[in-house]
Amino acid sequence: MADPKPTLKPAEMPMWMKVVVFYGRFAPSFTALGYVARGLPLRPLNASFKGQTWLVTGATGGIGRGIALGAARRGATVLSVGRNETALKSLAQEGGAGIVPMQFDLELVAANLALADEVMRRGSKLDVLVNNIGKLDHVHRLTPEGFEGTYALNLLGHFALTEKLVDAGALDDGVVVNMASGGLYNTALSLRRLEQKPERYSGVMAYAAHKRAQLALADRWTQPERRLVSYTMHPGWVATQGVSTALPDLERHLGRVLRTPAQGGDTALWLAAKRPSPVPGALWFDRAPRAAHAYAFSRKPEVEPEAIYAKLIADVARARSASA
Ligand SMILES: NC(=O)c1ccc[n+]([C@@H]2O[C@H](COP(=O)([O-])OP(=O)(O)OC[C@H]3O[C@@H](n4cnc5c(N)ncnc54)[C@H](OP(=O)(O)O)[C@@H]3O)[C@@H](O)[C@H]2O)c1
Numbered sequence: 001m002a003d004p005k006p007t008l009k010p011a012e013m014p015m016w017m018k019v020v021v022f023y024g025r026f027a028p029s030f031t032a033l034g035y036v037a038r039g040l041p042l043r044p045l046n047a048s049f050k051g052q053t054w055l056v057t058g059a060t061g062g063i064g065r066g067i068a069l070g071a072a073r074r075g076a077t078v079l080s081v082g083r084n085e086t087a088l089k090s091l092a093q094e095g096g097a098g099i100v101p102m103q104f105d106l107e108l109v110a111a112n113l114a115l116a117d118e119v120m121r122r123g124s125k126l127d128v129l130v131n132n133i134g135k136l137d138h139v140h141r142l143t144p145e146g147f148e149g150t151y152a153l154n155l156l157g158h159f160a161l162t163e164k165l166v167d168a169g170a171l172d173d174g175v176v177v178n179m180a181s182g183g184l185y186n187t188a189l190s191l192r193r194l195e196q197k198p199e200r201y202s203g204v205m206a207y208a209a210h211k212r213a214q215l216a217l218a219d220r221w222t223q224p225e226r227r228l229v230s231y232t233m234h235p236g237w238v239a240t241q242g243v244s245t246a247l248p249d250l251e252r253h254l255g256r257v258l259r260t261p262a263q264g265g266d267t268a269l270w271l272a273a274k275r276p277s278p279v280p281g282a283l284w285f286d287r288a289p290r291a292a293h294a295y296a297f298s299r300k301p302e303v304e305p306e307a308i309y310a311k312l313i314a315d316v317a318r319a320r321s322a323s324a
Contacts, residue, residue: 030237031257047273050075058133060087062240066261072098109319112157116164131158132179136246140201148195154210159312176230184211185294189301216305233284238264
C-alpha cells in the first residue's frame with residue numbers, strides 16, 4: 001500500500017495556504033453566516049430589562065454601542081462609557097432616555113477607579129456590567145501610567161473597575177460579561193505576554209494573552225455567596241471601526257459577511273437575560289458555551305491564574321500609589 005500523503009504543518013505552509021486554511025476554518029462560524037446557520041435571526045431575544053441598571057464600557061462605537069442600544073431598547077438604564085463627547089451625544093440621541101452618557105478615558109487605571117466611584121456615588125446598584133472595551137494595536141505604546149497601552153485597556157482597566165465594584169457589593173446579584181475574542185486561540189494562559197517589551201512586541205500575541213486572561217477573570221468573579229455570575233464571550237467577526245483599523249485584511253476579505261454590531265452583541269444580551277449556569281473555562285459564543293481552544297498548544301497554561309491576578313493586583317496598587 002502506498003504511504004499516506006504527508007500533510008503540511010502550519011509553519012511549513014506558504015502564506016496563501018495559511019490564509020485559506022484560517023478563513024476556511026473560522027469564517028463559516030464567526031461571520032454572519034454562522035449567526036444565520038445557528039438560526040439566531042429566527043430567535044429574537046424577548047427579554048425585558050426594565051428596572052435594571054447596566055454599565056457598558058466602550059459604548060460609543062461598534063459592539064459596545066450595539067449592546068448599549070439593545071439593553072436600553074429593552075428597558076434598562078445603561079450607564080454608557082466613552083471618551084468622546086460627540087459620540088456619547090449621538091448614542092444618547094439614538095438610544096433615548098435609557099442611555100446615561102459617562103465620559104471617561106478608560107486607558108488609565110485611575111479613570112477606571114474613578115468610574116467605579118462615580119457609579120457608587122450615584123447609588124447605582126448594577127445588574128449587569130459589560131467589560132466590552134478592547135483594542136488590538138500593532139504599535140507598542142505606554143500609557144501615562146507606564147503600562148503597555150493594550151494591556152491597560154484590555155485587561156488591567158477591566159480588573160480595576162470590576163474588583164472595585166465587586167468589593168463594594170455594587171454587583172451583588174449581578175452579571176459580569178467580559179468581551180474576549182477568538183484571538184485567544186493564539187496562546188495559552190501566559191504572564192510574559194501580557195506586557196511585552198517594545199523590541200519584542202507583537203500586538204496579535206499581546207491581544208491573545210489579554211483575551212485568554214479574561215477567561216480566568218470570569219472564574220474569579222463567579223461568586224455564589226454574592227449571587228454574582230461572570231461569563232467571557234466571543235462576538236464573532238463584526239464590522240466595526242476596531243476591525244477596520246487593526247485588521248484591514250479581515251475587512252477586505254470578508255467585509256460583506258461580517259456581523260453587525262447587534263449580532264456581535266447578541267450573546268451579551270442573552271447571557272444577561274438567561275443567566276445560564278456558568279461553565280468554568282468556557283468561551284460563550286452564539287448563546288452557547290464553546291471550547292476556548294482551537295489548537296492543542298494553548299491547552300497547557302504557562303502559569304496558574306493566581307500569577308495573573310497577582311500581577312493585576314500589583315499593577316492596580318502601583319497606579320493607585322502613583323496617583324495618591
Ligand atoms: N469587532 C470584532 O470583530 C471583534 C472580534 C472579537 C472581539 N472583539 C472585541 O469586542 C470589543 C469591542 O470591539 P469593537 O470592534 O466594537 O471595537 P471598536 O470598534 O474599536 O469600538 C470600541 C469602543 O471603545 C471606545 N474606546 C476606545 N478606547 C477608549 C478609551 N481609552 N476610553 C474610552 N473609550 C474608548 C471607542 O471609542 P473611540 O471612538 O473614542 O475610540 C469605541 O466606542 C473589544 O473588546 C474587541 O476586542 C471584537
